[in-house]
Amino acid sequence: MNTRPNRRALLTGLSATLLTASCGLPRSGPNKRELFSGSVLRQGDAFVVQVNDLVTRATAVQPALGFSSKFINASPLGSDTIRPGDTLALTIWENVDDGLLANQGANATQLQQVQVDSAGYIFIPYAGRIKAAGNTPEGLRRVITAKLDTQTPDPQVLISRTAGNGATVSVMGAINGQGVYPIERPNRTLSAMIARAGGVSIPAEVAKITVKRGSMAESVWLKDLYENPRMDIALRDNDVILVEKDKRSFTALGATGSQARVPFETQTLSALEAIATVGGLQPNLADPTGVFVLRNEPADIAMKVLGRTDLVGDQRMIYVLSLTEPNGMFLARDFAIRDGDTVYVTEAPFVQWQKMLSALTGPLGTANTLNSLAGN
Template sequence: MNILTSRGLRLVAMGVLVGTTASCALPRSGPSKSEIYAGSVQKQGDAFVLEVNDYVTRATAVTPALGFSSDFRNAGQVGSDTLRPGDTLGLTIWENVDDGLLAPKGANATQLTEVQIDGAGFIFVPYAGRIKAAGNSPEALRRIITEKLDAQTPDPQVTVMRVAGDGATVSVMGAVSGQGVYAIERPTRTLSSMLARAGGVSVKPEIARVTVTRGAKTGTIWLKDLYENPAMDIALRPGDVILVEEDTRAFTAMGATGAQARVPFDSQTLSALEAIATVGGLNSNLADPKGVFVLRNEPAEIANTVLGRSDLQGAQRMVYVLDLTKPNGLFLARDFVIRDGDTVYVTEAPYVTWQKSLSALTGPVSTVSAFNNLTGD
């Protein structure tokens, strides 16, 4: 009887020691589930802690809405055949004689590579004189130059093409294969065709954003949406600036996950389940599948909706709780949308805390051996 009492006392003492040790600053990846709940508004904290259900997933499923306004969509296509002041032209003139007016000796063709239309709309061509170019198409200008030269050299042949200049051009920059200034020509009058002209994008199409700046107005669209929605393939206007850049959104993974890092989005939308999978899933040796938390600063409109209130003002600190062990837990995690700046935190399982406490007491000795020594066996 005394032996049993002694063993009982030892077990109680051991439990007290373990509990005391567990409450001390043992090494761990972050706060426990109870500590997070202790910081809730319901317990005089400053964050709303809310379990995720179907209603919450629908109310918080906000994804960035990108697209062009009606000002962009309703702009008509530029008449690419109409030359304008500032356009730069390339002229090639063939002469049907060995010793022509323009061609160097031994050649029968002359190239005028950068002939710019001046502010009054004119260009100068040797032996043809000052010619009105603005308002004409390249074909009409070709005929005019040919007629002017025909009186000077027999059967001249002329080609006219627009090249990049200060006229009907756009600038393409960012994550494209060929940055530069491009003329708006017949094949490149729309956004998608101009991107193709610049060699296409150099980042994953799923996370490529295309921004068009036109004067004081700016519009942005996902590249994927641009190709899937023809209405967003806007007509370009002279002076447009096109910027292609990789999506900069990211979330932070912490706690008992496969990796702890700031993780960029690799698609337009990302669920909590996909976010966990992106960092290697839950750490099977540490994680508590009942303690998956998503921390976010939620706009007041959404916070009021999910909490059933109307009095909240400004962004609210929200902690959304996912329990993957529930019958529909994985479905909820699959449907819950992760947003830019979110923190996905997974708590450690209670068993892990207990194990750490035992290890702190017993040192390098195994838990079983330590238990036997304490109980006198």
């Protein structure tokens, strides 16, 4: 019995079936054709844009951090400034034998426990209620002297602070010495206080400093703090300083060295750097003409990229980079990656052909083996 025609028909049918089902072969994600099919021009819901110099400029937006004028314009706090809760000791001399305050036969009066109330005031007999908080001991001395001068001739006043916590700030987060620190003359500014607390415990390139003052909270990159003296703000009582690592990240998928959610390691990150961060393109899989960056783009940026004025809300954008173009590597170097981006690299077309051929030759080898065994 001749089984060759039947065998040939079987293999032909098998080949046709594999060719039809080639799109179902294992792969790391969609191919270029499938991504392009999601374009608005093809009834999809994403704008597919080829990256050029205009696109790199329009999308080069990075998070702006820095302190407002309310923080910047605050003057340094003196280390001897009187504050609510402080306890003062006052000695008042009067240039008469029978003074207003002194006991009989004495010309000096000592007030040892004068506490500054929660509103910042103290009470001095014959001088009245006086605002002490915010003054230095010397400034308060002059105020009290002027008040008493109308009551007794040539009064002399000496003031010292005997107790009180003074102004403090709380330092926490990724810092080597978390704790509560007093504002003293050497550490009245933000950078000095960070140094006083032992410095940051994370790389400076990704360190973000947030200062909470009352109901306000503003942030600055540590690198900008050292490079821009205006950002080195004066501290205030009860400030909270939080040091934390940059939380931005992007996701790498497809034919790259690794597929993962990747945190930013620098303040700015280009598409080329992002690819390098995950180990580059897989040389036996990746299509260098199929590097895609997927993001939800704010309407104002999307309209600049697309040259439109009618968009509302975030837009789904698919940016296409071809590293084989004459300036493709430069464009990838200049194109900025932002928080939440997905960097996807498609597989080269020949990879799918190889997979399909393997699927074809695998069953063929199995069939030949079975035939050999049947003939024995």
